[in-house]
Amino acid sequence: MNPSQIPADARLTLRPVGFVDSPVDLDGRTARIGTGLSWFQAYEVVAVQADGRRMFRDMIPVVDFTVWSAQLPDPLAQRAATLVARIAAPRPPLHLGERIVRLDLPQVMGILNVTPDSFSDGGKHAGDPQAAADVGFAMMAAGAAIVDVGGESTRPGAAKLWEGDEIARVVPVIARLAASGVPVSIDTRKAAVMEAALGAGAAIVNDISALLHDPRSMDVVAQASCPVVLMHAPSTGDDPHANGGGYGDVVTDVFDWLEARIAACEAAGIDRGRIIADPGLGFGKSLTDNLALVNRLAVFAGLGVPLLFGGSRKRMIGALSNEAPAAQRLGGSVALAMRAADLGAQMVRVHDVPETVQALHIWRGLRDAALVAG
Incomplete structure (x- = not known):
């Protein structure tokens, strides 16, 4: 044609x-x-x-x-x-309190779950804020740029959580991390939790509903002038995995949805330079959908904002490796993170920080050597 x-x-x-x-x-x-x-x-x-x-x-x-x-x-x-x-377009650095996170090289966001029913770690950090904070400190020492603290499980079929319980889980951990200068993001879709977390020292909001689940969340982020991660999920209700499937071209559909959410945030007063996009791997998407999103990940560079990729320990790894359980998906997680870096992602969200940071050091060394050698 x-x-x-x-x-x-x-x-x-x-x-x-x-x-x-x-x-x-x-x-x-x-x-x-x-x-x-x-x-x-x-x-x-x-x-x-x-x-x-x-x-x-x-x-x-x-x-x-x-x-x-x-x-x-x-x-x-x-x-x-x-x-x-x-x-x-240049992706501007993130200004997180006294720290600046540059996005001209892939960065690592460490996942710190403080839920009793986490799919990936069985809730081993729940109920002990200091122990959870110590895990966050170890992530920073291993090279994470940001620690992402979450208090609500978003696995398929997870029970709904009252915002007060979520606040009680995350705030003590965030306060400990932030007091020591650790850049923290709050993984939540509830405005009250965002407010409490930001008040405790969190610097980024990471919302799997792209600020659609709670009608107040857009205003909270706009007034805080903080960076925000907008993730695609097929449902903004209690179950983010609902209404999955039915995509025409999944990559184009997710791209258009994220583009519309970025525009809506800008219209609400959120600076484009503070917006990060996440295609939402695994949320209401089949294995075929997820593979298409990974293979065509570079299309999301056309959003013009930093791209966060979250493939760590996702179910697609098990589906491609003899149903390996979550705790045995390190190899697949690192492979996905490196693929995302190759395709231009500015940040990868992972459970296994030391291994991913080491892999990215090798990636950087290879790139530098290629530039020098021409």
């Missing part, structure tokens, strides 16, 4: 493809995701209809893209230019 024949109302996405280790000697033939270490040689252009049926897919070299996109209908040409600009 000639680009001029693509309907002007098609849903268009661009995915960086053809990644190279170094742009040296490839002048004009590569583009870059933000200011990171991910260079690529082409855009995969996908256009889908409103019902999700794909009508066009092609790989357009970076060097040819300006001429090619000029042949699109005007609305799509403007859309393509916007996506190209977003892919290249």
Whole structure:
């Protein structure tokens, strides 16, 4: 199909493809995701209809893209230019109290669950704030940039939790970590918990409902002027896994949903530079959906905000490795984190911090060597 024949109302996405280790000697033939270490040689252009049926897919070299996109209908040409600009846009650092977290290199967010029914650690940190805080301190010592504290299980079928109980679980841990200078994010979808956590020293809100579960949460984040993680889930009700499936093109559907949530947050007064996006791997998504999201993860660079990837110990790893239980998914978790780094993710959210940090050190060393060698 000639680009001029693509309907002007098609849903268009661009995915960086053809990644190279170094742009040296490839002048004009590569583009870059933000200011990171991910260079690529082409855009995969996908256009889908409103019902999700794909009508066009092609790989357009970076060097040819300006001429090619000029042949699109005007609305799509403007859309393509916007996506190209977003892919290249610098991801500003996160200012978290006295700490600055740069996003030109992949960072690690450590997962600290203080729930009695966590799917990944069996609640071993619940009920003992100091022991939980000590785990957070160890994560920071191992190289985590942020510790993500959560007090409510979001596994499929988890019981609903009263916000007062959630606050009682997370605040003592956050207060201990923050008092020692640890950058903390609060993993919650409840406005009251956000307020209590921010008051105790948390610096980021990480909401699996993208500020849709609680009608007050948008105002809380806007007034706090704090960074926020917007995650995709098919339901903003009590069970975030409900209403899964039924996607047309899952990657385009999740991209469009996140793009709309970013716009809504900006309209509510949340600065775009404080927004982080998470495609919500495993939330109401089949194995096929999850594999598509991982393989096409670079498309989310077109949102123009930092990308957080959370694949640690997810069920898809077990599905691909003889149903290995959560505690035996380290290899798969690290593999997913490295794949995300390769595809331009600015942050990976993990349970196994030392192992992931070490893997990223190797990743960085390889990138640096490739740049020096050209």
